[in-house]
Amino acid sequence: MSKLPDDNFSNIIREIIKKSLFTERQIEIIAKRKNLVDAQFTISKGAFYRQVAQCEDKFTALCYSWILLKGLGVLDDDDIDVINRLSEQVSVIKSSDIFPEREEEIMSVIRVLLQRTCKL
Structure with a gap:
């Protein structure tokens, strides 16, 4: 496991x-x-498992939302392609060294693409 x-x-x-x-x-x-x-948490087991349940609820709701928006045609294949490409770039970037001055530029590109994709 990684950090x-x-x-x-x-x-x-x-x-x-x-x-x-x-x-x-x-x-x-x-x-x-x-x-x-491999993360360690400094919270009680009860609090940890409550947060696990909250995560599962949010993740499930996110998946239902994704299915609904795709099924209704709100998200089309081009939108999903943009989101997939951004996700792939984040995967590449996470294992790279990013200079602090480039961070805002990267976030700006993500913001612009998502604004365009999510515009109703």
């Missing part, structure tokens, strides 16, 4: 998390439950 993204990349991940449905702690829990990281 969560290093300091050079954590700013980008944190910015994406801030705009997501999940908290940073929830992302850590999801990654741990999927065996993607």
Whole structure:
């Protein structure tokens, strides 16, 4: 298992998390439950499993939303392609060293593409 993204990349991940449905702690829990990281939590077992349940509920709701929007034609194949390409780029970037001055440029590109894709 790996650790969560290093300091050079954590700013980008944190910015994406801030705009997501999940908290940073929830992302850590999801990654741990999927065996993607080896994270230790300083919370009680009860609190941890409550957060696991919250993560599962949010993740399930996200999947239902994705199915609904795709099924109704709100998301078309081009939209999904843009989101997939952005996801692939984040995967590549997370294992790369990013200079701090490039972080805002990367986030700006993500913002612009998502604004265009999500415009109603």
